[in-house]
Amino acid sequence: MNDQRIQEKLSILADAAKYDVSCSSSGGKRKNEDKGLGNAEGMGICHSYTEDGRCVSLLKILLTNHCIFDCAYCVSRRSNDVKRAAFTVDEVVELTMNFYRRNYIEGLFLSSGIFSSPDYTMERLVRIIRKLRTEHRFNGYIHVKAIPGASEELIQEAGLYADRLSVNIELPSEMALTTLAPEKNYEEILTPMAQIRDGIIQNKEEKALFKKVPPFATAGQSTQLIVGASQENDLQIINLSDSLYKGYGLKRVYYSGYIPITDDARLPQVTHPPLIREHRLYQTDWLMRFYGFQADEILDPAHPFLDLEIDPKLAWALRNRQVFPVDINTADYEMILRIPGVGARSAKRIVAARRFGPLSLDHLHKFGVVLKRAKFFLTCRGQALEKRDYDEQTIRRQILFGSGSVRSALVTQQLDLFAQAS
Amino acid sequence: MAISRFSASSVPVVAAAPAARRVVPALSNVPLDYAYDGTFEGLLTVLFTVYDRKAAPNSIQPTGAVQGGLFVQPVEVETNEAAAARVWKGLLQYMDAEARTRLFHTFLSEQPDRELVIFRYADLAMRAGRDISEHYADDNVRRVQRLAQQMYREKHRMEAFVRFEKTQDGLFHATIEPDFDVLPLIAAHFTKRYADQRWLIYDRRRHYGLYYDLHRTDIVQFDGGAMPQRSTAVSATVLDEREPLYKLLWQAYFDHVNIPERKNMKLHRRHMPLRYWKYLSEKQPREQRFEPIRNKRPVQPGGPALGAGAAVTE
Numbered sequence: 001m002n003d004q005r006i007q008e009k010l011s012i013l014a015d016a017a018k019y020d021v022s023c024s025s026s027g028g029k030r031k032n033e034d035k036g037l038g039n040a041e042g043m044g045i046c047h048s049y050t051e052d053g054r055c056v057s058l059l060k061i062l063l064t065n066h067c068i069f070d071c072a073y074c075v076s077r078r079s080n081d082v083k084r085a086a087f088t089v090d091e092v093v094e095l096t097m098n099f100y101r102r103n104y105i106e107g108l109f110l111s112s113g114i115f116s117s118p119d120y121t122m123e124r125l126v127r128i129i130r131k132l133r134t135e136h137r138f139n140g141y142i143h144v145k146a147i148p149g150a151s152e153e154l155i156q157e158a159g160l161y162a163d164r165l166s167v168n169i170e171l172p173s174e175m176a177l178t179t180l181a182p183e184k185n186y187e188e189i190l191t192p193m194a195q196i197r198d199g200i201i202q203n204k205e206e207k208a209l210f211k212k213v214p215p216f217a218t219a220g221q222s223t224q225l226i227v228g229a230s231q232e233n234d235l236q237i238i239n240l241s242d243s244l245y246k247g248y249g250l251k252r253v254y255y256s257g258y259i260p261i262t263d264d265a266r267l268p269q270v271t272h273p274p275l276i277r278e279h280r281l282y283q284t285d286w287l288m289r290f291y292g293f294q295a296d297e298i299l300d301p302a303h304p305f306l307d308l309e310i311d312p313k314l315a316w317a318l319r320n321r322q323v324f325p326v327d328i329n330t331a332d333y334e335m336i337l338r339i340p341g342v343g344a345r346s347a348k349r350i351v352a353a354r355r356f357g358p359l360s361l362d363h364l365h366k367f368g369v370v371l372k373r374a375k376f377f378l379t380c381r382g383q384a385l386e387k388r389d390y391d392e393q394t395i396r397r398q399i400l401f402g403s404g405s406v407r408s409a410l411v412t413q414q415l416d417l418f419a420q421a422s
Numbered sequence: 423m424a425i426s427r428f429s430a431s432s433v434p435v436v437a438a439a440p441a442a443r444r445v446v447p448a449l450s451n452v453p454l455d456y457a458y459d460g461t462f463e464g465l466l467t468v469l470f471t472v473y474d475r476k477a478a479p480n481s482i483q484p485t486g487a488v489q490g491g492l493f494v495q496p497v498e499v500e501t502n503e504a505a506a507a508r509v510w511k512g513l514l515q516y517m518d519a520e521a522r523t524r525l526f527h528t529f530l531s532e533q534p535d536r537e538l539v540i541f542r543y544a545d546l547a548m549r550a551g552r553d554i555s556e557h558y559a560d561d562n563v564r565r566v567q568r569l570a571q572q573m574y575r576e577k578h579r580m581e582a583f584v585r586f587e588k589t590q591d592g593l594f595h596a597t598i599e600p601d602f603d604v605l606p607l608i609a610a611h612f613t614k615r616y617a618d619q620r621w622l623i624y625d626r627r628r629h630y631g632l633y634y635d636l637h638r639t640d641i642v643q644f645d646g647g648a649m650p651q652r653s654t655a656v657s658a659t660v661l662d663e664r665e666p667l668y669k670l671l672w673q674a675y676f677d678h679v680n681i682p683e684r685k686n687m688k689l690h691r692r693h694m695p696l697r698y699w700k701y702l703s704e705k706q707p708r709e710q711r712f713e714p715i716r717n718k719r720p721v722q723p724g725g726p727a728l729g730a731g732a733a734v735t736e
Contacts (some may be wrong), residue, residue: 046582052681052685059675100617353559
């Protein structure tokens with residue numbers, strides 16, 4: 001291959017793929033057998049980090065950025081004036097193998113603009129991953145996009161070679177989709193999602209019955225929602241995620257703060273991606289998946305937006321003062337996990353360590369509990385750390401501006417921007 | 423993103439105490455200063471000696487490194503493989519294999535007081551009458567936990583930050599300078615992953631490496647000058663002719679997967695501390711050959727397009 005040309009292609013097609021924020025390489029179950037190349041078991045590895053602080057785990061590229069669609073939010077939309085390029089099947093295979101051999105990456109994340117037809121595009125993607133798995137005996141991680149509208153057979157075959165499959169919803173409501181991506185519809189997105197879900201369930205059932213069953217997307221499926229390109233509130237977004245986790249068994253929903261890429265009149269005119277809002281959505285997502293929170297505990301129609309200044313767990317605690325204080329020597333793990341400033345690791349430590357004897361506040365500090373936040377919500381052997389009974393607003397002020405408060409530089413910066421803009 | 427996952431159901435449960443525990447002798451004799459050969463087996467032999475002599479350690483240090491008063495006369499403990507094996511096996515009566523591995527990791531952490539930390543942990547475990555691995559209120563238990571965690575993080579970083587270069591003879595070579603002695607911990611990972619290529623990972627700070635020859639992985643040492651080029655930077659002449667291209671492609675990929683609008687150098691450095699950059703090819707200075715995608719800036723009503731970073735005022 002022509003060195004300069006391949007470098008240019010890689011630049012264009014990495015640039016075009018980077019707005020897909022998924023980077024996970026964990027949860028695979030692919031072992032290296034018979035001295036092939038690579039493995040994808042369990043923990044993912046971030047091999048590098050970009051200057052925006054995001055993890056680089058996979059070779060994340062488009063097969064091509066030629067696209068027949070014209071979705072307003074997308075940098076590769078038909079009407080956008082960008083350089084176009086396309087890899088050949090062998091070029092992608094060569095790049096993946098050579099990057100992997102040098103320990104640059106955990107594997108490949110392959111997506112594509114849609115050229116000529118969904119089936120034609122999907123067939124190319126499948127051809128690449130089939131070649132990697134069968135001819136090159138590559139056992140690294142593969143994440144591949146299921147192209148909406150592609151045939152069931154092709155998606156089925158993709159699931160055989162890929163560790164993860166994903167279909168991006170992108171816009172959190174059908175109305176936004178109709179306006180911004182008129183050639184797409186929810187049904188076309190949800191159909192492959194349901195097919196992948198059923199494939200994974202069926203695969204698990206077969207595994208319980210038979211010894212040797214070909215794998216099917218063992219690291220599950222994920223999707224992405226763009227935040228801030230359309231008018232949905234956080235409640236709508238969180239409810240959508242909740243239904244995707246529950247109804248489609250997704251492993252992850254990614255949130256991607258909309259980055260202004262166009263002056264299309266249908267899109268909001270903003271100068272900076274809504275990073276804080278994106279961050280708060282991720283925190284909420286974590287609360288639902290690892291902290292036992294229900295979606296409707298965090299937001300409701302009366303409060304449809306997340307508080308940008310404070311994290312959603314603290315916001316919940318301030319609204320539900322009646323369940324506090326929680327005593328760390330007697331409360332259940334589930335309640336300790338709900339104390340602001342106590343993370344999952346400290347909560348586990350507290351529950352484990354108190355079996356050896358009562359814990360003091362000094363212990364909590366050593367376990368990594370953020371007492372600045374936690375002190376308003378807990379007692380230790382019946383004693384409160386904060387003697388006065390503050391109201392919600394006072395606690396909020398103390399945590400945000402009190403002595404020793406370290407406001408995230410990002411929050412300050414973004415709130416300043418809001419102040420300037422209004 | 424590689425993160426450990428927690429779920430509410432995985433709350434630690436009380437581990438049943440192992441059935442047969444031997445009574446541990448009281449260390450009633452005058453405490454002693456111990457010296458050993460600096461190997462893990464040597465340290466285990468010291469532990470054996472401590473209980474054999476019933477004399478707690480004032481200090482345990484490698485021979486030659488012994489510090490202390492002018493009059494300190496350390497007991498030189500000669501490494502005894504059988505005694506070491508007995509101690510290693512015996513520890514399982516008082517802790518599970520995971521906790522025992524943490525003690526080994528504490529040893530690899532190269533902390534100046536590692537020997538005493540290990541002794542205190544083992545002694546507490548033997549006398550506690552139950553599994554102490556989650557006794558986080560105890561400073562020593564927490565110390566071992568933290569050191570093991572730091573070791574784990576460094577191991578994980580090396581699994582991520584190794585950058586192989588291919589040489590003309592088909593060897594994939596990398597140099598590292600980890601904070602701790604993690605080569606023994608990463609051997610299994612690389613052996614499993616790169617089963618079909620010969621590779622060498624060299625720890626430049628500790629002057630030894632891991633070499634896999636398509637059959638097995640061994641610890642290798644190079645005596646003065648035998649492998650000078652490989653122990654530092656592989657000189658361009660011995661590299662595979664395609665190597666510069668792949669380095670260039672990797673750098674191009676790294677530049678173009680970045681989103682400038684989200685730039686956050688603080689986060690970048692937190693994940694990838696400066697001290698590791700030396701061996702990361704993507705962090706080496708270079709010319710950028712192709713412009714990144716220029717995203718359109720929003721147009722101010724009636725005005726020209728704004729440059730990057732300017733705020734819109736309404």
